[in-house]
Structure formats: C-alpha cells, structure tokens
Amino acid sequence: MNFHGTEVRQKALTLLRGGAKNADVARSLNVPLGTVGYWKHLDRAARGECPERHDPKCPRCDGRDLDEAAYAYLLGLYLGDGHISHYSEHRVPNLMITCTESWPGLMDDCERAMRAVFPENSVCRVRKTGCRNVKVYSKHLHCLFPQHGPGKKHERPIALEPWQQAIVGAHPWEFIKGLIHSDGCRITNWTTRMVAGERKRYEYPRYFFTNVSEDIRRLYTDTLDKLGVEWTHCTRNGDPFNISVARKASVARKASVALMDAHVGPKY
Known part of the structure; x- marks a missing residue:
C-alpha cells in the first residue's frame, strides 16, 4: 500500500483550491484519483463547503402534495408487474416495473407516472432482453406501497389502506388502466x-x-x-x-x- 505524506497532500490541496481538476492533480503528483477526491472532500467539509444532503419529502411522512391520478395508475402497475427490491441494507430500495419493448408508449406512461409521484427522486430505464425495467429509487417506497412484503403477491393478503382506497375511488380509471397495462x-x-x-x-x-x-x-x-x-x-x-x-x-x-x-x- 502506498502512503502519501502531508507535503504531497498539501500540494494537492493547493492545486485543487486553485481550480485544478482532480485528474490533473492525480497525474502530476502520481497519486490515485480516488485519493485526490477523498482529500478534496475532507478539505471542503472542514471549510463548510460541502452541500447539504437533501432528502426528498414523502406524502405520507412529510405531507407533501401527491399527484393522485399518477399514483392510482402507478399503483395498478405495481400490483401487476411491479416489485420493490433491496440490493443491500445500505442502498436505497427501488420500485421496478417491467415493460416489454413492444409497447414504448406504456414505458413512457410508466416513467411519467413515476416522475409525477416521486418528483425529486431518480428514475431510470434498464434494458433487458425484450423488455426494460423502469425504476425509481426512494427511501419511502414502503410508505406509498404498503402491500410490499416477503414472497410473491399471490402468496400473501393484498388489501388497500383506507387512504389508497380513497385515491382509487377518486381516480378509478387510472387504477384500471394501470392494472390492464401490467x-x-x-x-x-x-x-x-x-x-x-x-x-x-x-x-x-x-x-x-x-x-x-x-x-x-x-x-x-x-x-x-x-x-x-x-x-x-x-x-x-x-x-x-x-x-x-x-x-x-x-x-x-x-x-x-x-x-x-x-x-x-x-x-x-
């Protein structure tokens, strides 16, 4: 393992504060790029320059507005072809809806609904053979989809919460469309x-x-x-x-x- 002394680190910080790019500093001082980035992060944190972390608000926990029509459609998609995954206990869970390549309009509708329900969260499409997984990442997926649980949906009871039933009652066709689309x-x-x-x-x-x-x-x-x-x-x-x-x-x-x-x- 290579250790870099205080002098090398100070030279790197001087260059970084002067506007040099991480890659240029790493190359000139023969220091791994990741080490330079780490030094820069610690230096900015010590000077109070790191941006504050922003946690997107949740309609259930924080009372932010919810696009109920988009949610009713997304709920239908989730009950059909959706599931919530955890890759590890340290990562943000994701809601994934699998859409066949044959229906690009359905994928567009799914992505629009995800962005409307989770306007501050990351949404993406992952290409698979013959289909794409439309995904949204959020710490509050379980708040909005309390039907999530261990095992397959047909192996456990599925019932809507009263607040979900009220949304479906107000936007029944969006819910039906989501179920049919899934x-x-x-x-x-x-x-x-x-x-x-x-x-x-x-x-x-x-x-x-x-x-x-x-x-x-x-x-x-x-x-x-x-x-x-x-x-x-x-x-x-x-x-x-x-x-x-x-x-x-x-x-x-x-x-x-x-x-x-x-x-x-x-x-x-």
Missing part, C-alpha cells in the same frame, strides 16, 4: 354465426385481466363494478385467473367495452 390486454375475438342461411365470421373486442392473486383480481372487479362495467370470469386451461370484459350479445356488455375503450384502450 397484467391485461385488449384483443379481438372471433366466432361464426348464421346470417341469411350463410355462416359468417363475427369479430368482437375483449379485455382480459389475468392475475393469480385473488385479492388483486377482486380489487380490479370491485372497481369495475363501481364504474358500471360488466365483467365475467373466464376459465382458461382450468385456471380461473382471467377476468373478461367483452362486447358480445348484450347491449350492456357493448357499453362496457365502449367505456374501457374510452378510458383504457389497447397497449401501445
């Missing part, structure tokens, strides 16, 4: 029927929402009920995890799909 889709189904003695193909739109958690499915259907949207269970391959809203047969169902199209629409 674990749902809009597809075109088809069937055949007889018309004037001739069998013809008939196409109709259908919204699917698929989630293994019974609690999350119930949050979805309870919100649809309050919006007047008709839905049905749709068992596929023996799994009762699908909720369907389809424009077939009844006038009410056609109106329900029209409502979904007006407020949600296909992923893009």
Whole structure:
C-alpha cells in the first residue's frame, strides 16, 4: 500500500483550491484519483463547503402534495408487474416495473407516472432482453406501497389502506388502466354465426385481466363494478385467473367495452 505524506497532500490541496481538476492533480503528483477526491472532500467539509444532503419529502411522512391520478395508475402497475427490491441494507430500495419493448408508449406512461409521484427522486430505464425495467429509487417506497412484503403477491393478503382506497375511488380509471397495462390486454375475438342461411365470421373486442392473486383480481372487479362495467370470469386451461370484459350479445356488455375503450384502450 502506498502512503502519501502531508507535503504531497498539501500540494494537492493547493492545486485543487486553485481550480485544478482532480485528474490533473492525480497525474502530476502520481497519486490515485480516488485519493485526490477523498482529500478534496475532507478539505471542503472542514471549510463548510460541502452541500447539504437533501432528502426528498414523502406524502405520507412529510405531507407533501401527491399527484393522485399518477399514483392510482402507478399503483395498478405495481400490483401487476411491479416489485420493490433491496440490493443491500445500505442502498436505497427501488420500485421496478417491467415493460416489454413492444409497447414504448406504456414505458413512457410508466416513467411519467413515476416522475409525477416521486418528483425529486431518480428514475431510470434498464434494458433487458425484450423488455426494460423502469425504476425509481426512494427511501419511502414502503410508505406509498404498503402491500410490499416477503414472497410473491399471490402468496400473501393484498388489501388497500383506507387512504389508497380513497385515491382509487377518486381516480378509478387510472387504477384500471394501470392494472390492464401490467397484467391485461385488449384483443379481438372471433366466432361464426348464421346470417341469411350463410355462416359468417363475427369479430368482437375483449379485455382480459389475468392475475393469480385473488385479492388483486377482486380489487380490479370491485372497481369495475363501481364504474358500471360488466365483467365475467373466464376459465382458461382450468385456471380461473382471467377476468373478461367483452362486447358480445348484450347491449350492456357493448357499453362496457365502449367505456374501457374510452378510458383504457389497447397497449401501445
């Protein structure tokens, strides 16, 4: 290990105070760049020149304003494809929403919602094979997403806090859109029927929402009920995890799909 005496350190500080760059000082004195940066930090701290650390405020802890519409959408995304990670006990946790590359508009919506809910926090996109993880870092993720816990969501109870339910009640379509954008889709189904003695193909739109958690499915259907949207269970391959809203047969169902199209629409 190399040790640098007081004389070398003082020369470095003199150069740094004169405006020299860290890299130039390290090169001229043959001192590691990290050591020069450390010396500079200690010198600035001793002279009271270090900027104060700024902790972003939390709507729950500090009472700052919360963009509730953006939060309702982000909550839907989180309950579907989101999770909160801790890489180590010393790092800030992050909320990550996985978005496929096929829907760049969805990624844009997700990032806008994160920036609106966490206006002072770091938001980024991490490229993966076929998708990107949209991430936000905050010490207060557990305050805003108390549903976080050990294990998978469908293996533990999921219920909204009263303050979350009030936000969903005020912004139900944003919540529904977040759920559909995470674990749902809009597809075109088809069937055949007889018309004037001739069998013809008939196409109709259908919204699917698929989630293994019974609690999350119930949050979805309870919100649809309050919006007047008709839905049905749709068992596929023996799994009762699908909720369907389809424009077939009844006038009410056609109106329900029209409502979904007006407020949600296909992923893009």
